[in-house]
Amino acid sequence: MQILCPICREVLARTPGAWRCEKGHSFDVARQGYVNLLLVQNKHSLHPGDTKEQVLARRAFLDSGCYQPILDAVCQTALRHGCTGPILDAGCGEGYYSSRLAEALGAQLVGLDISKEAVRCAASRHKDATWLCATAAHLPVPDGSVGLLSSLFALTLPEEFSRVLRPGGFYLQVLAMADHLLGLKSVIYEELTHKEKDSVPTLPGFTLEESVPVRFSFTVEGAQVQNLLAMTPHYYRISKEGARRLAQTQTLRDTASCVINLYRKN
Ligand SMILES: C[S@@+](CC[C@H](N)C(=O)[O-])C[C@H]1O[C@@H](n2cnc3c(N)ncnc32)[C@H](O)[C@@H]1O
Ligand SMILES: [Zn+2]
Incomplete structure (x- = not known):
């Protein structure tokens, strides 16, 4: 897939050491x-974006296989609807989902994240893909050049995502649901507030093809308890008291609850 210069939007010529535009x-x-x-x-x-500590925690947690049901459901959803590449994964993190999704579809992959630490880590996992540190707000790819745009537990920018997708291309979104990680939340917060979440947002320029809920229980122990926290936004919100309670938690039984929404560009 062509990658554009973020300054002048000309195509970048790729040589092993550097990528250059005509300007x-x-x-x-x-x-x-x-x-x-x-x-x-x-x-x-x-x-x-995510810090090195968060990226390493995410890798250790995801590599344990705890979230494999999410990965499997993502790949099956994409395969069931005949999604094809190239794939652009926005907010790819350390590449766990994107690299396997690309393998499952046999597709070319561009993984993009605003965190340099994340793409550095992703590049070490999967050499055949293109890994970019960039913002999803200005995707450095031409209009209509992407077959499947994915964003897992990351941001959704309908206008920009629609611009880069080819007509009939797919947008695959994974959203955490309100009951996601209630076990973790009940350890770190004194009180749990229930926030209604729109699990299937209407996206301008897209039609929903399928919405797949994924819900399963799992147990984490020792260092994985802290790794789980570091993967979530609670990492920034936790109080000293909450952190102390979590530090004393050796075993945590929890439930993952998310939804996979597959949209087609109109
Ligand atoms: C919760 S993590 C999810 C990572 C990965 N998709 C996964 O599920 O393992 C959200 C990611 O979005 C990235 N991010 C945040 N703002 C971004 C932006 N404007 N453009 C690209 N990536 C962004 C963060 O650095 C982080 O890696
Ligand atoms: Zn340029």
Whole structure:
């Protein structure tokens, strides 16, 4: 798939050491194999997105196989509807889902995340894909060039996602539901507030093809309890008291609850 210069939107010519556009903008290929296309003006902090600690925690947790039912359901949904590549995974994290989805579909993959640490980690997992540090708000790919755009537990930007999808292309979204990780939440919070969540949002420019709920129980022990926390937004919200209670939790029985929504571009 063509990758565009984030400055002038010309196509980037890829050489092993650097990618360059005709206007002379150049982006180094990092030793680990990813390319940083994130412009300073699209950074809201010095190190945007997930931190190294979060990325490593996510990798350790996902590699334990705990969330395999989500991965399997994602791949089966995409296969059932005849999704084809190229795949662009927005907010790909350390690449657990995107690399396996690409394998399942036999498709070309571009994984993109605003966190440099995340794409660095993803590049070490799967060498055959293109891994980019960039923002999903300005995807560095041409209009109509993507067959399947995925965003798992990450952001949805209907206008930009629709721009890059070809007519009839798919958008696969995974959203956490209100009862996701209630076990973790009941350890770290004094009181649980129930927030209604729209599990199947209406997206302008898209038609829903299928919505697949995924719900299962699992147990984590020892360091995986902390890894689970680091994968969630609760990592930023936890109080000292909540952190202390979690540190004393050796075994946590919990429930994962999410929904896979597959949309087709109109
Ligand atoms: C909850 S994580 C999910 C990661 C991965 N999809 C998974 O399920 O394992 C959300 C990811 O979105 C990334 N992210 C946040 N804002 C972003 C943006 N504007 N553009 C691209 N990625 C972004 C974060 O760095 C993080 O890796
Ligand atoms: Zn350029």
